[in-house]
Amino acid sequence: MEFLLEIRTEELPAAHVRMALEQLDVKFQAELRSAGIAVRELATGGTCRRLVVTADLAVSQEDAGVVVTGPPKATALLPDGTYSPAAIGFARARGIPIEALEIVVTPRGEYLGTRTVRKGKSAAEVLTGSIPGIIASLSFPRTMRWRESPFRFSRPIKGILALFDGKVLPVAFEGMSASDSTVGHPVFAPGPVRVAGISEYRDKLVKALVIVDFDDRRKAILSQIEERLAPIKARIYPDDELLDRLAYNVEFPFVFQGAFPERYLELPIEVLATAMREGQKLFSVVRDRKQLPVFLGIADAPGDPRGLIRAGNERVLKARLEDARFFWGQDVRKPLSERAAGLKNVVFQEKLGSYEDKAQRMKKIVGYLSDRTDSAKVKKEAVEAAGLCKADLLTDMVREFPSLQGKMGGLYAKAEGYPAAVHQAVYEHYRPASLEDEIPSSMTGALVSLADKIDSIVGAVGVGLQVSGSSDPFGLRRNAHGICAIIIEKKLDLSFHLLLDKVLSVLGDKLLRPKAEVKAVCLEFFEARLRYIFEKQGLRYDLVEAALGPGIDRIAHSFRRVRALDGLKSSPDFEPFILMAKRINNILKEAPACRLDPERFIEKEERELHSNLVIIRDNAGPMIEKGDFARAQSIILRLRPSLNAFFDKVLVMAEDKKVRQNRLGLLQAIRKLLLEIADYSRVVVEGERNGKPGNPR
Amino acid sequence: MALQDLILKLLAFWAGEGCYLAPTYDMEVGAGTMTPDSFFRVLGKKPWNVAYVQPARRPTDGRYGENPHRVQKHHQFQVIMKPAPADIQATYVRSLSALGIELRDHDLRFDEDDWESPTIGAWGVGWQVMLDGLEISQFTYFQQAGGIELAPVPVEITYGLERLEMFLEQKDDIYDLDWSKDVTYRDLRLAEEKEFSEYNFTAADTSLLRVSFQGCEKEAAALAEEGLLLPAYDMCLKCSHLFNLLDARGAISVTERVKMIGRIRSRVNDIARKFAASGRGD
Numbered sequence: 001m002e003f004l005l006e007i008r009t010e011e012l013p014a015a016h017v018r019m020a021l022e023q024l025d026v027k028f029q030a031e032l033r034s035a036g037i038a039v040r041e042l043a044t045g046g047t048c049r050r051l052v053v054t055a056d057l058a059v060s061q062e063d064a065g066v067v068v069t070g071p072p073k074a075t076a077l078l079p080d081g082t083y084s085p086a087a088i089g090f091a092r093a094r095g096i097p098i099e100a101l102e103i104v105v106t107p108r109g110e111y112l113g114t115r116t117v118r119k120g121k122s123a124a125e126v127l128t129g130s131i132p133g134i135i136a137s138l139s140f141p142r143t144m145r146w147r148e149s150p151f152r153f154s155r156p157i158k159g160i161l162a163l164f165d166g167k168v169l170p171v172a173f174e175g176m177s178a179s180d181s182t183v184g185h186p187v188f189a190p191g192p193v194r195v196a197g198i199s200e201y202r203d204k205l206v207k208a209l210v211i212v213d214f215d216d217r218r219k220a221i222l223s224q225i226e227e228r229l230a231p232i233k234a235r236i237y238p239d240d241e242l243l244d245r246l247a248y249n250v251e252f253p254f255v256f257q258g259a260f261p262e263r264y265l266e267l268p269i270e271v272l273a274t275a276m277r278e279g280q281k282l283f284s285v286v287r288d289r290k291q292l293p294v295f296l297g298i299a300d301a302p303g304d305p306r307g308l309i310r311a312g313n314e315r316v317l318k319a320r321l322e323d324a325r326f327f328w329g330q331d332v333r334k335p336l337s338e339r340a341a342g343l344k345n346v347v348f349q350e351k352l353g354s355y356e357d358k359a360q361r362m363k364k365i366v367g368y369l370s371d372r373t374d375s376a377k378v379k380k381e382a383v384e385a386a387g388l389c390k391a392d393l394l395t396d397m398v399r400e401f402p403s404l405q406g407k408m409g410g411l412y413a414k415a416e417g418y419p420a421a422v423h424q425a426v427y428e429h430y431r432p433a434s435l436e437d438e439i440p441s442s443m444t445g446a447l448v449s450l451a452d453k454i455d456s457i458v459g460a461v462g463v464g465l466q467v468s469g470s471s472d473p474f475g476l477r478r479n480a481h482g483i484c485a486i487i488i489e490k491k492l493d494l495s496f497h498l499l500l501d502k503v504l505s506v507l508g509d510k511l512l513r514p515k516a517e518v519k520a521v522c523l524e525f526f527e528a529r530l531r532y533i534f535e536k537q538g539l540r541y542d543l544v545e546a547a548l549g550p551g552i553d554r555i556a557h558s559f560r561r562v563r564a565l566d567g568l569k570s571s572p573d574f575e576p577f578i579l580m581a582k583r584i585n586n587i588l589k590e591a592p593a594c595r596l597d598p599e600r601f602i603e604k605e606e607r608e609l610h611s612n613l614v615i616i617r618d619n620a621g622p623m624i625e626k627g628d629f630a631r632a633q634s635i636i637l638r639l640r641p642s643l644n645a646f647f648d649k650v651l652v653m654a655e656d657k658k659v660r661q662n663r664l665g666l667l668q669a670i671r672k673l674l675l676e677i678a679d680y681s682r683v684v685v686e687g688e689r690n691g692k693p694g695n696p697r
Numbered sequence: 698m699a700l701q702d703l704i705l706k707l708l709a710f711w712a713g714e715g716c717y718l719a720p721t722y723d724m725e726v727g728a729g730t731m732t733p734d735s736f737f738r739v740l741g742k743k744p745w746n747v748a749y750v751q752p753a754r755r756p757t758d759g760r761y762g763e764n765p766h767r768v769q770k771h772h773q774f775q776v777i778m779k780p781a782p783a784d785i786q787a788t789y790v791r792s793l794s795a796l797g798i799e800l801r802d803h804d805l806r807f808d809e810d811d812w813e814s815p816t817i818g819a820w821g822v823g824w825q826v827m828l829d830g831l832e833i834s835q836f837t838y839f840q841q842a843g844g845i846e847l848a849p850v851p852v853e854i855t856y857g858l859e860r861l862e863m864f865l866e867q868k869d870d871i872y873d874l875d876w877s878k879d880v881t882y883r884d885l886r887l888a889e890e891k892e893f894s895e896y897n898f899t900a901a902d903t904s905l906l907r908v909s910f911q912g913c914e915k916e917a918a919a920l921a922e923e924g925l926l927l928p929a930y931d932m933c934l935k936c937s938h939l940f941n942l943l944d945a946r947g948a949i950s951v952t953e954r955v956k957m958i959g960r961i962r963s964r965v966n967d968i969a970r971k972f973a974a975s976g977r978g979d
Contacts, residue, residue, distance in 0.1 A: 010786055011824060013809035048807075067779045142811060144822035144838050147780050148849045155822070156838070188792070249806065280830040297830065299804035309804045312829025315869060319766050327766070343949040 003055040003127060004198050006161040006182055007135060009154070014248035016140050016154040020051050027134045028053055035126040036061040044211040047251045050182070052212055055200045059165070061120025062119045067104055068094065069113040076112035087112050124164045131162060132173045149174060157185075166196045184208020185251050188302065198447045209252040209302055218247040221298060224255035225283070228296060237273055238549060246281060250300035258282075258314045262293045264321040266413050267328060268439040274401045275320045280313060299531045327396040336412055340391035340581040348473075349464040352510055355390045358455060365451035372494040375443050378421050384446040387423035388413060390449055392426075406430040432482045435536065439486045446486050453479035457525070458503045462511035462518045467525070480529040493627070496526070497553050527552055534562050542684040543569065549679025557627045561678050564629035573637050580643055581680035584667050587652055596665030602656060605649045609642040610666055617673055624676050633677055641672065699875040700862045700882070702716045703796065707774050707856065710795045711748035714855055716776060719749040724931060725938040727773030729751050729855055731817060733927060734801045738777065739842050739851045740969060741978020745779045750858070754938065756945035759894035762887045765870035770886075774856040781838060783851035784920050788853055789836060793828075796865065804829050815958050816937050818844040818966045821853065836864060842933050843969020844962075874973045897945040906946070910939040910957075926975075933968070936961045 012020070021044040033038050038058035046052045070076065078084050083091075091098040096114055104113040136151070143152035152175050162169040162178035169177035181194045182205070189208035195201040211217045221243065229235055245385035247253070264272065269291045270283075276282040276295050285294040295317065299309050344356035352358070366386040370379035392398045392409030400500045401408075410427020428445030429452055431437055441444045460474045467476050486492070500522055506513045506620055511518060524591055527548055534544040539562055547562035568574050601607045616635055625631040652667065654660045674680055698706075708718055722732035727753035743765040751773050759769035773851060778785060786807075794800060807824035812835060814820070821837035835855045844891050859882075862874050872883040917932035940957050943949050949957065972978065 010806035011809070142822065144840055144850075145848070146850050150848075186787075187805060249808070279832075282830075301801075301804050301808060304804075306802050308802050311867075312803070312831060312864065314829040315867075323764070325765070347955075442724065449729055635742050635970070 001057055001123065001165040002163070002198050003057050003123070004161065004163045004195075004201055005053040005131065006046075006201075007051040007157060008159040008161070008182060009049060009051070010156045010158065011156050011249075014048065014245040015174040015576045016050055017046060017051065017248045017503055018244075019140060020138050020154070021046060023138050024053050024134065027137065028055065029129045031134060032057065032123075032126070035130070036120070037126055046212075047210065047212070047217075048249050049186070049251060050210075051211070054598040057123045057164075059123040060093035061126070062334060063120050064118045066116050066118045067106075067113055068116065069104060069106060069111040069119060070094075070101070071112055073103055073112060076117060083254055089508070096273075097635070103470045105648065122168055124167070127162070127164055128169045128171055130158075130332060131169070131171045131178075135160075135173060145186065161195070163195070163197070173667065177524065184210055184301075186690070187300075188252070214247055215252055219246060221253045221255060224253070228257045230283065231664060232285075232287070232294070234285050234292055234294070236283040237286050237291075239277065239283065242277055242281060242283065246298045250298060252300060252302055253308075254299045254301050254312070256297050256299055256304050256310045258295050258297065258310045258317070260293050260295065260314065260317055260321060261665055264318075264325065265291060265293055267321065267324055270404060270411065271324050271328070271397065271401070272321070272406050274404055275324050276317065278401060278403065279320065280316060282317065323400065324397065327400055331395040331397055331408075331412060332415055335416060336388050336391045336409065338529050339394050340388055342394050346390075346393060349459065349463070349465075351512065352459045352507075355393065357510075358452075359387055359390050361455050362389075362448065362451040362507050365455060365503055366447050368502045369447045369450055369499070371495070372499070373392070373443075373447070373492050375447060378444050380446075381419060382425060382447045384418075385413075385422045385429070385444055385448050386451060387419075389426045389429045389452070393645070396484050410677075424658070430487055434478065435481050435485065435533065439482070439489050443490070444668055446490050446492075450486055454499065455501050455507075457483075458500065458518060458522055459510065461521050461525070462504070462507055462513055464512055466521075476525070478530060480526055484526070484533055484555055486531055488559045491556055492552065493556060495553050497523075523552065530558055533561075539566055540569070542682055545678055545682040546678040549682055550675055550677070554627070559630070560627050560629050564633050565678055567630055572642070577637055577640060577687050578680055578683045578685050580640060581671075581674055583647070583679040584671055584674075588664065588667055588671060591668070594665035594668060596669055597662055599686055600662040602659060603650050604668060605645045606663060609639075609646045612639060612642045612672060613666070613673070620673070622667055629677050636673065636677065643670075698797065698865055699877050700858060701877050703858065703862055703865065706773065706796055707792065708748065710792050711776055714746070714778075715764075716746045716748040716778070719747050720763060721750055721752065723783050724934050725754045726751065726934055727755055727937060727941060728814065729773040729933060730814060730819065731937065732775075732876070733930060735775060735777050735853065736817060736819075736842060736930070736969075737927070737978065739779055739839055739853075739972050739974060740845060741976070742849065743779075743978055744837045745777060745851070748761040748774070748776045751775050754941070756893075756897035756941045759890065759897045759945070762872070762890040765907035767873070768859070768871060768890055769897060772858040774858055776854040777851055779851035783850050784894075785854075786836070789826075789834070794941060796861075798828070798865075807836065810835070814956055816940075816961050816965070817842065817933075818962050818969070828864060831860060831864055833857060834863060839928070843972075844966035845969050845973055879913065899946075901942050901946055903943060906939050906943050906948075910936055910943070914960060914964065915970075921964070921968050921971060924971070924975075926972050929968050930965070933961055934966070935964050 001383055025042065025044045028042060029039060030600055040056040042055040044053050051661055071086040076084055076087040088098060090112065091101055093115060101112050101114055104111055140154040143154060145152055146156045157174065160171060160173060160176055160178040161180060162171045163180055168180050169178055181192045182195065184205060185208060186192055193204050193208050195204055203519050205212055211220065225236055234554045271563045272291055276284050280297065282295040282297045285292045285296060297313050301309065304310055343359060344354045346355045348358045363383050365385045366382045367379060370376055370382055375382065389406065389409055392405060392412060395408055397408050398405050401634060406429055407427055410423045413423035413426050419590045421442060424442040425444035425448045428440035428442060429448040433441050440449050454473065457476050460476055465474055494553065500519050504511065504518060530548060530552060531544055535541055543565040544562055547565055552558050598610055601610060620632040620635045650663065652660065652663045654663065712718055714862045722734065726732055732751055734747050734749060738747065745907045749828045752770055753773050754770050756769050758767045760767045784790065806827040808827050810825040812821050812823060819842040821839040823837035826834040826836055833856065837853045839853055841847060859874065860869055863871060866874060869873060872887055874882040876882055876885055887894065913932045913935040915930045917936065920929035920932060940961065944954065
């Protein structure tokens with residue numbers, strides 16, 4: 001049976017539409033499942049003005065057999081086989097002829113009783129009851145009240161359409177009653193649209209200039225873009241975020257093409273693209289990686305019959321570009337180095353001082369990083385970039401277009417004639433802006449970015465700012481992700497512990513908490529971030545735990561560790577090897593550290609295991625040192641036969657204390673070697689997986 | 698249609714919707730929201746519908762009359778309706794039609810934009826209204842003013858008159874607008890923009906501005922103590938404008954900026970609390 005729900009609203013922000021649709025999907029699925037209504041299909045869709053759920057549901061819950069028990073058999077029947085007054089009373093109370101009663105067997109004994117069938121609740125009833133609660137439970141990053149009610153939502157709700165099997169569900173919500181009626185596009189088809197089912201809803205709305213499904217609108221936009229640009233062999237500068245946002249913001253997309261005077265092409269492509277994207281939400285158009293004096297916009301209309309939409313947008317864009325040109329002209333008059341002096345008046349964070357303070361710290365950290373990453377030859381440039389990189393915060397262009405921070409500094413530095421290693425570093429130092437974003441391509445950019453981010457994180461933790469739940473006002477998670485991505489992708493082999501020590505000492509008296517405490521919090525924070533990043537890459541949580549076991553001093557190594565484990569997981573050696581590691585771990589659980597003395601071996605198997613260990617350790621050692629864990633691991637796997645023989649033939653817990661301690665010492669040496677690659681005991685193997693996880697952390 | 702015709706049409710339209718047409722407030726403000734006809738009247742339960750033209754001064758936007766879009770003083774058409782009528786969005790759209798805009802030839806959009814004025818402890822949720830890519834209005838469901846949760850919720854609609862008129866006249870330069878049949882915006886405003894830009898950016902005496910700020914701040918506190926809430930609020934408006942002038946002169950560091958705004962806000966919030974406690978808005 002068809003279920004259709006439409007919550008009509010005033011214009012919701014695009015991000016809120018997406019969130020609401022995700023929540024509606026999850027909540028209806030859960031609600032129907034728990035009510036026992038079979039869901040054959042359920043989908044969500046919508047625009048900024050309507051949130052839509054469509055589904056194919058069972059008509060009702062399954063019927064259920066119900067047993068009602070009366071008096072126990074012993075008191076229900078008199079010795080002569082006739083019914084007792086208790087039994088007669090029960091039958092009367094139930095309104096059932098006494099002959100219809102039967103003896104039912106329950107775990108408590110035999111009773112006189114009756115079996116009935118309880119009709120399942122209808123889906124219509126379940127839906128009517130649950131819709132108000134589901135709407136009220138939708139959450140948004142920011143909500144509002146309207147009129148007199150304390151009820152909060154992203155924007156005002158205008159109406160509710162709710163149908164099941166073609167009939168209106170009697171839903172009442174916040175003074176509104178559901179109906180079978182909606183409206184079309186507010187400008188082009190504002191009149192009421194009455195519908196009886198899902199396909200009629202879609203069809204009538206398309207005629208009323210509303211395309212209900214997001215994917216359909218997105219496709220329509222893309223094909224119109226293609227249509228406009230094919231004749232000039234150009235394409236839009238890709239911007240999926242903008243495309244998605246616009247596909248939510250319009251109900252009936254129309255792509256229009258406009259132009260701007262060629263003289264503005266003198267402006268950097270970054271400035272042009274930003275001026276178009278921000279404010280007017282236009283796409284810039286490129287051919288052979290060169291900007292054309294052309295843009296595309298998306299209107300919420302069936303067309304632009306008089307060209308007024310295009311002309312209006314052209315006029316606004318021209319004004320913005322004129323402003324940008326003015327800012328560029330103003331900004332280049334004052335050298336960046338001179339501008340940087342003004343950073344002392346710009347607060348970075350109340351307790352961490354100004355951006356000037358931050359820049360000074362970054363210079364020291366960048367110097368340190370250059371020495372530790374074989375980058376001594378670009379140290380001078382990297383340090384210079386660190387000193388300049390925040391100066392663009394004081395330019396008119398960045399004040400107007402804050403998203404151009406960093407990039408503008410780089411462009412101005414280039415215009416001033418700084419070497420590439422400097423201006424590129426300034427340009428790239430905010431990268432990566434997210435886990436999906438690219439890391440800086442230049443080494444100097446990577447170093448400045450690292451210094452900027454680690455200073456922010458350690459500084460924030462040091463003055464007591466913490467990340468918790470959804471609150472991360474300082475963007476510390478994003479910064480930590482950036483640091484991990486840079487270290488991993490640039491394969492920087494530096495000690496994270498020592499880097500933290502350096503940053504702590506550079507921050508010095510700005511810190512309000514003891515250094516050791518700050519360091520511990522930072523390490524824990526980064527471990528959690530690495531866990532998140534690896535799991536986001538689709539790696540199994542237990543492999544991630546195992547790889548993080550040896551600590552995160554070398555972040556690039558943590559990545560190689562988890563990759564090595566992941567590479568092994570489908571090999572036939574994997575499971576037996578893990579079980580072996582677990583066995584060793586179990587035996588050693590309570591054991592104190594024991595000394596290993598090869599002279600004390602008695603059995604052939606323990607002697608062999610030891611000599612194998614020595615050889616394997618010698619071979620694997622250099623690879624572990626290099627971070628080639630995959631190869632080190634494959635060498636260590638060769639321990640298995642002699643370990644097997646050892647466990648078969650040798651009793652670890654021998655009577656003789658010295659013999660026992662020597663054997664424990666041997667296993668401890670093996671565990672130590674294994675731990676240099678990963679904590680294999682945290683890997684979950686078949687049979688264990690459905691039970692408790694390997695490690696509850 | 699000249700700018701004054703635009704004003705006349707908006708006044709007639711909103712009077713028709715039941716708004717009282719208020720005279721322009723006679724003090725420097727950064728936005729129509731700050732005048733007492735908006736600020737005090739959104740507090741409390743008493744219904745209130747008002748429309749008026751309000752010049753808005755933003756000293757840092759001065760461009761010596763050389764920028765065709767930016768001016769240190771522009772004009773807003775301000776509408777407040779409390780409680781916000783259920784169909785207010787449609788009413789607003791009708792007001793555009795009443796100006797002769799044939800919406801079927803254009804792209805009208807309500808783009809998310811949450812509005813906030815930290816100086817008067819106010820914020821709301823709503824949109825910037827875009828017509829063919831040009832922001833012509835701000836449409837806000839007020840949630841808080843003077844730090845007080847507003848119930849019922851008022852709606853505030855602010856039309857940028859110059860913007861809208863440039864759209865209607867299809868002109869690229871603000872100074873080419875016609876204020877009336879025979880008076881241009883240039884005649885009226887160009888000299889003013891030049892002189893005030895000079896004043897805002899270079900001539901204003903910063904030490905006098907600072908002293909005045911402190912004086913008005915003190916006076917605001919003293920008047921509020923005596924229960925003279927409207928005069929106390931006027932003092933806060935003076936502070937706000939003095940602050941804007943100091944800002945334009947580049948005399949305020951970023952730290953100081955946050956502190957000064959906080960000082961004005963705490964005076965304003967105190968006045969709003971006293972006003973609400975007195976029940977004058979109910």
